[in-house]
Amino acid sequence: MPTVTLNNATFVYDDIGNSDAEPIIALHGGRGIGDRHGEFNAYKVLSDKYRVIAYDQRGCGETSLTPPYTFEQLADDVEAFRVNLCGGRKIILEGGSFGGMIALTYAVKYGQNLSRLILRGTAASYHHEDDAMVVFKQRIHKATSASLDMLDKMFSDRVKDDTELRLIWLALQPLYFEKFDPDAALERTRTMHLHAETHNALFKERLYDLRDKLKDIPVPTLVVCGAQDWICPPNHSRLIAESIPKGELLEVSNANHAVHVEAHEVVIAAIREFLARTAK
Numbered sequence: 001m002p003t004v005t006l007n008n009a010t011f012v013y014d015d016i017g018n019s020d021a022e023p024i025i026a027l028h029g030g031r032g033i034g035d036r037h038g039e040f041n042a043y044k045v046l047s048d049k050y051r052v053i054a055y056d057q058r059g060c061g062e063t064s065l066t067p068p069y070t071f072e073q074l075a076d077d078v079e080a081f082r083v084n085l086c087g088g089r090k091i092i093l094e095g096g097s098f099g100g101m102i103a104l105t106y107a108v109k110y111g112q113n114l115s116r117l118i119l120r121g122t123a124a125s126y127h128h129e130d131d132a133m134v135v136f137k138q139r140i141h142k143a144t145s146a147s148l149d150m151l152d153k154m155f156s157d158r159v160k161d162d163t164e165l166r167l168i169w170l171a172l173q174p175l176y177f178e179k180f181d182p183d184a185a186l187e188r189t190r191t192m193h194l195h196a197e198t199h200n201a202l203f204k205e206r207l208y209d210l211r212d213k214l215k216d217i218p219v220p221t222l223v224v225c226g227a228q229d230w231i232c233p234p235n236h237s238r239l240i241a242e243s244i245p246k247g248e249l250l251e252v253s254n255a256n257h258a259v260h261v262e263a264h265e266v267v268i269a270a271i272r273e274f275l276a277r278t279a280k
Helices: 036-048 071-085 098-113 128-142 148-154 162-176 182-191 196-204 211-216 234-243 264-278
Strands: 003-006 009-016 023-027 051-055 091-096 114-120 221-226 247-252
Touching (some): 003 071, 009 036, 023 071, 036 051, 036 264, 051 071, 098 211, 128 234, 211 234, 221 234
Parallel strands (some): 023 091, 091 114
Antiparallel strands (some): 003 009
């Protein structure tokens, strides 16, 4: 399990593929909840043609709990990976959910260092939370152990501790998949690294809104979403694809937030076609 110290934090990462191949850096979602495994397992099949790197973001997974936990700092961490692990060459950046928000933050600040951008189930502002609350009320019957206050805590800085965060996450899991496997959700939640400290810090920051800056992202961008995505509803993916000059949308029917898992073959095929078509 390789580690690297960058920007005063020690990151755990996975790295597969030829070191000379064009690099893809994949950013996981979940503010203090997610880790590298989901993105890495989904996209490592691309290592036949690309070098795929996925890491636990600052304060997430097995990476060190090293503040500050801000969108700007996490975008700067991506740049440190590009410079130190990718030899300073341009990268393909993939981000899912919250990772997509960091990818967009990076694209606005460091767009000249990208070759392409891939986004999955994300949003360009924190206003997606309002839409998610509406969808939650419509689908609350799917998550009978969840409550409105639990979701409100998920979008706030008032989670009490790691245990409460883990329990809320488990209660909300049925909303994330169109075909929900409760045993898999239990095992996934049991083994995940969760950090309420990181979660609260990143939700305390209510400044994320890049809608007016999407027009400045210079690179070809593929936006992927599930048509049933509850937490980042598809209208937010459509807005991103329509606002980025070289943006395009893949909206997958019968898939939810975990579209890269539920429709893995469809998503990977679309990414391969997109990357081949936009290669220079």
